[in-house]
Amino acid sequence: MQKGGAIPERKDVLGDHLYSLVVSLNITADEAAQVTGMLLEMGNNEVLRILQDKKLLQVQVKAAQGALKRRSDCKSFDNEELAEKLYQRVEDQEQGMLLELDCDVIEKLLLSNKDLDVAISKAKACLDNDENRSQVTDRGKDEIGEELFDKVTEIYPDLAARITGMLLEMNVESLNVLLTCPKLLKEKVDMAYKALLLS
Structure with missing residues (x-):
């Protein structure tokens, strides 16, 4: 055991490694700190995957930077x-x-x-789109949630449960609309994903 201090938590160690990789991508220290914080919210297992895969790191950093920019753009709105x-x-x-x-x-x-x-x-x-909507009009949130989860899994498999939970906060009518309009569903799923990165 270490003497003279507490053993660092696993998340702190992962954060230090992740930060050093993020800052090596020619990102300012401030932005690297923000991006690292966002990526750490994805959980230890996902962070370990990012640490082992440079392409995945670059994809996730780019997504986090985009979310930071949108958040900045929205501040005045x-x-x-x-x-x-x-x-x-x-x-x-x-x-x-x-x-x-x-x-x-x-x-x-x-x-x-x-x-x-x-x-x-x-x-x-x-x-x-009445034809498609009529197929889901009378369903409860449990049944809608199952179908929604399947669709979200196709887009963000690692975060499907959390994103589905966020979307299920919407009312049943709005959920029915999402299930009949793939483009709108993708937009909402992407928004939920970005919100998770920012949380």
Whole structure:
């Protein structure tokens, strides 16, 4: 046993190794510290995989940097202000779907009537997909959760349980819409993944 101090925790040791690898990718010390903190939230097993696979390290660092940039871009944005701007031009259901997009995407939509109209049309198409929606309308959250978990596993297998849990906080109607609109589901799953990286 060590003398003169406590034995470092496994997470601290992993964090030190991870930080040295992250900072070696030509990243500033401050950003490397933030990225390392985000990656450590993925759990010891995932961190061990990252430490052993340089390509995986680069992919995860790039994803974390993207999430940091989006978080920075969103700091000046007020979601209530966005909702107010959309309120007069978009119906409630479509408005809710559009507000789930990234801040920078919403800002671009508000600057272009054409792009906003296209986004509204896509949202309506998802909502109007009665044939698919009717297959899942009367199901409970347990059954929806199972199907959602299967779909999330195809995208982020290691975090499928946590991401599915986050998505199940939505109401049943919104979950039904997600299950019938693959593009919207992918966007929501990606948002949940990014939120986990930032937590």
